[in-house]
Amino acid sequence: xxxxxxxxxxxxxxxxxxxxxxxxxxxxxxxxxxxxxxxxxxxxxxxxxxxxxxxxxxxxxxxxxxxxxxxxxxxxxxxxxxxxxxxxxxxxxxxxxxxxxxxxxxxxxxxxxxxxxxxxxxxxxxxxxxxxxxxxxxxxxxxxxxxxxxxxxxxxxxxxxxxxxxxxxxxxxxxxxxxxxxxxxxxxxxxxxxxxxxxxxxxxxxxxxxxxxxxxxxxxxxxxxxxxxxxxxxxxxxxxxxxxxxxxxxxxxxxxxxxxxxxxxxxxxxxxxxxxxxxxxxxxxxxxxxxxxxxxxxxxxxxxxxxxxxxxxxxxxxxxxxx
Amino acid sequence: xxxxxxxxxxxxxxxxxxxxxxxxxxxxxxxxxxxxxxxxxxxxxxxxxxxxxxxxxxxxxxxxxxxxxxxxxxxxxxxxxxxxxxxxxxxxxxxxxxxxxxxxxxxxxxxxxxxxxxxxxxxxxxxxxxxxxxxxxxxxxxxxxxxxxxxxxxxxxxxxxxxxxxxxxxxxxxxxxxxxxxxxxxxxxxxxxxxxxxxxxxxxxxxxxxxxxxxxxxxxxxxxxxxxxxxxxxxxxxxxxxxxxxxxxxxxxxxxxxxxxxxxxxx
Ligand SMILES: Nc1ncnc2c1ncn2[C@@H]1O[C@H](COP(=O)(O)OP(=O)(O)OP(=O)(O)O)[C@@H](O)[C@H]1O
Ligand SMILES: [Mg+2]
Numbered sequence: 001x002x003x004x005x006x007x008x009x010x011x012x013x014x015x016x017x018x019x020x021x022x023x024x025x026x027x028x029x030x031x032x033x034x035x036x037x038x039x040x041x042x043x044x045x046x047x048x049x050x051x052x053x054x055x056x057x058x059x060x061x062x063x064x065x066x067x068x069x070x071x072x073x074x075x076x077x078x079x080x081x082x083x084x085x086x087x088x089x090x091x092x093x094x095x096x097x098x099x100x101x102x103x104x105x106x107x108x109x110x111x112x113x114x115x116x117x118x119x120x121x122x123x124x125x126x127x128x129x130x131x132x133x134x135x136x137x138x139x140x141x142x143x144x145x146x147x148x149x150x151x152x153x154x155x156x157x158x159x160x161x162x163x164x165x166x167x168x169x170x171x172x173x174x175x176x177x178x179x180x181x182x183x184x185x186x187x188x189x190x191x192x193x194x195x196x197x198x199x200x201x202x203x204x205x206x207x208x209x210x211x212x213x214x215x216x217x218x219x220x221x222x223x224x225x226x227x228x229x230x231x232x233x234x235x236x237x238x239x240x241x242x243x244x245x246x247x248x249x250x251x252x253x254x255x256x257x258x259x260x261x262x263x264x265x266x267x268x269x270x271x272x273x274x275x276x277x278x279x280x281x282x283x284x285x286x287x288x289x290x291x292x293x294x295x296x297x298x299x300x301x302x303x304x305x306x307x308x309x310x311x312x313x314x315x316x317x318x319x320x321x322x323x
Numbered sequence: 324x325x326x327x328x329x330x331x332x333x334x335x336x337x338x339x340x341x342x343x344x345x346x347x348x349x350x351x352x353x354x355x356x357x358x359x360x361x362x363x364x365x366x367x368x369x370x371x372x373x374x375x376x377x378x379x380x381x382x383x384x385x386x387x388x389x390x391x392x393x394x395x396x397x398x399x400x401x402x403x404x405x406x407x408x409x410x411x412x413x414x415x416x417x418x419x420x421x422x423x424x425x426x427x428x429x430x431x432x433x434x435x436x437x438x439x440x441x442x443x444x445x446x447x448x449x450x451x452x453x454x455x456x457x458x459x460x461x462x463x464x465x466x467x468x469x470x471x472x473x474x475x476x477x478x479x480x481x482x483x484x485x486x487x488x489x490x491x492x493x494x495x496x497x498x499x500x501x502x503x504x505x506x507x508x509x510x511x512x513x514x515x516x517x518x519x520x521x522x523x524x525x526x527x528x529x530x531x532x533x534x535x536x537x538x539x540x541x542x543x544x545x546x547x548x549x550x551x552x553x554x555x556x557x558x559x560x561x562x563x564x565x566x567x568x569x570x571x572x573x574x575x576x577x578x579x580x581x582x583x584x585x586x587x588x589x590x
Contacts, residue, residue, distance in 0.1 A: 174451035174462045177435070181443045184432040191392065191430070192505060193418035193447040202453060248434075 014157055023149045024221065029261045030160040031218040036241040036253030037167040038210035043239070044248030045171055046203040047183035051106040052113025053238050055093075056086040056208040057215035058230020059116060062126050064216030065135040065225040074142045075220060079159065082216025083209045090208025094201045110232065117230050131226035135219055152221070159217055163210060164254070170206060171250060179203055240278065244285050246292025255293050344403075345370040345509050345539040346422065351390050351400035353383075353563075360386045362563040363400070368509070368556075373531070373540045375550045378560035379583070384543045385427055387560070388511050391541075392424045393417045404509065419447075421508035427517060427543070429494045431501070433487035437478065440486050440497055441469040444504035472500040476530055492523035496530065503534055510535075512542040516549055528553055551575075559583075 060082030245256025267274035389395040473479040476496040
């Protein structure tokens with residue numbers, strides 16, 4: 001009940017947010033919220049460190065942009081097409097890489113993303129160094145004009161809420177339980193009769209598709225797609241967001257993305273300082289707050305709750321799991 | 324014996340063996356880069372029995388387990404489960420056919436709750452393993468069975484605890500509950516009492532005795548008192564080879580075994 005109320009309050013706040021904050025910044029944050037959630041699904045819940053996640057983000061941005069530029073297809077379908085493209089790309093790359101573990105997996109995914117970066121750089125349809133300019137916002141469902149940022153904000157918000165729900169659903173599904181088990185102890189899952197590689201492959205495809213939706217959406221927000229979106233610093237940034245927010249926590253990537261984008265925006269005027277401060281923050285988080293923002297907060301909450309409880313009673317009320 | 328075999332058609336002999344033995348390893352050999360960890364091991368586990376595999380550290384016991392469950396592929400030899408050659412199957416397929424193992428190092432899922440740990444195993448036959456679009460309500464019907472299993476191993480009161488927080492003994496119990504969830508016909512337990520204090524050894528021994536009813540169990544165990552009061556038959560490995568096989572009496576009176584193994588252990 002309280003959860004539903006909190007969600008209602010959050011949605012209401014999000015609905016009035018563009019009247020108080022710059023809507024493009026808010027939309028950027030939301031794109032990265034989806035992107036970071038997709039990344040957390042991999043690293044946080046499957047234990048897979050993909051160091052080339054930008055290929056799904058940037059690749060989908062081009063696909064969505066290209067569709068909008070060259071066809072009258074409505075904007076929501078173009079974004080979904082970006083997701084489908086990245087999901088298929090994820091399937092292909094996943095089939096080739098999923099057997100690798102740990103740092104090997106990270107390096108191979110990085111190699112693939114560098115390769116794709118090179119293709120995007122050389123192709124003519126992407127606009128190479130100049131990027132893909134003037135991507136139109138075709139009417140929503142072919143009916144509603146969304147060229148104004150304030151109007152478009154609500155489309156982006158809807159996409160974000162649905163994506164976060166999908167992410168939540170996957171994590172808290174029967175499959176999510178198996179996925180977490182694979183992360184914790186892959187040989188054991190195999191010895192129970194599952195095929196851990198197929199389980200991880202599915203997570204990889206879902207994650208890639210989500211990253212694609214995020215990238216496609218970003219292309220429609222800025223109305224251009226650039227090589228930057230497919231470059232390795234973006235892959236690094238999403239790792240930073242996820243770690244900062246709290247790996248393997250449901251809300252972690254949401255806060256991580258918000259904090260990083262807001263910081264980038266705030267520090268943009270200071271040039272290099274933005275990068276340096278990011279580095280310092282990452283260092284602080286890794287050294288002092290291993291569980292990330294959300295992880296530390298929930299640990300603190302548990303700690304306080306435990307202290308409040310008088311000890312003998314805590315021991316007596318044994319079924320602590322009946323939350 | 325030889326004349327009898329000659330008189331009976333080969334097929335009949337094979338089927339007689341099939342019925343008596345749940346798990347058979349024939350001429351198992353595993354070579355790791357020139358080093359033979361297991362050499363020409365023959366092992367036959369009688370259906371419904373508790374069979375122990377013992378031997379000094381590094382004798383090749385865990386490697387044998389890895390071969391039998393196809394975690395490793397044998398360099399040579401074959402494995403029969405109920406008379407069916409499973410040498411070419413993958414671990415997951417072997418498990419689905421009823422041969423399930425536990426691990427020497429506690430194989431639990433530390434970040435899942437105790438109940439979730441067992442439910443993962445129950446999902447294997449429930450078929451919801453890939454259902455990513457459904458809520459956890461879809462597996463709620465499994466909770467009762469999971470609790471029954473936890474009850475059976477005596478840790479049902481910890482069902483909501485994160486598995487990482489369990490004591491060592493309870494982790495082993497949880498691992499057994501997870502293994503039992505698959506209702507395995509043949510259970511392979513790798514050192515179920517390893518690293519346990521005295522107070523935990525007795526309950527686990529009783530637990531194994533209890534869950535072994537109606538199943539076939541092969542276990543690796545260093546604690547000889549557990550072996551002597553639990554196991555029907557014992558195979559002793561040394562340097563990757565079978566040194567002796569028989570009942571506890573037979574094996575413990577075997578000179579070579581005393582010399583190679585028991586002499587070095589103060590029980
Ligand atoms: N993957 C591997 N690669 C190379 N050598 C291995 C491998 N696994 C095991 N060995 C070697 O094979 C030998 C047998 O190991 P194994 O783990 O089967 O022994 P064990 O009987 O289970 O010993 P313990 O009682 O210590 O558990 C050891 O010398 C070990 O070093
Ligand atoms: Mg061993």
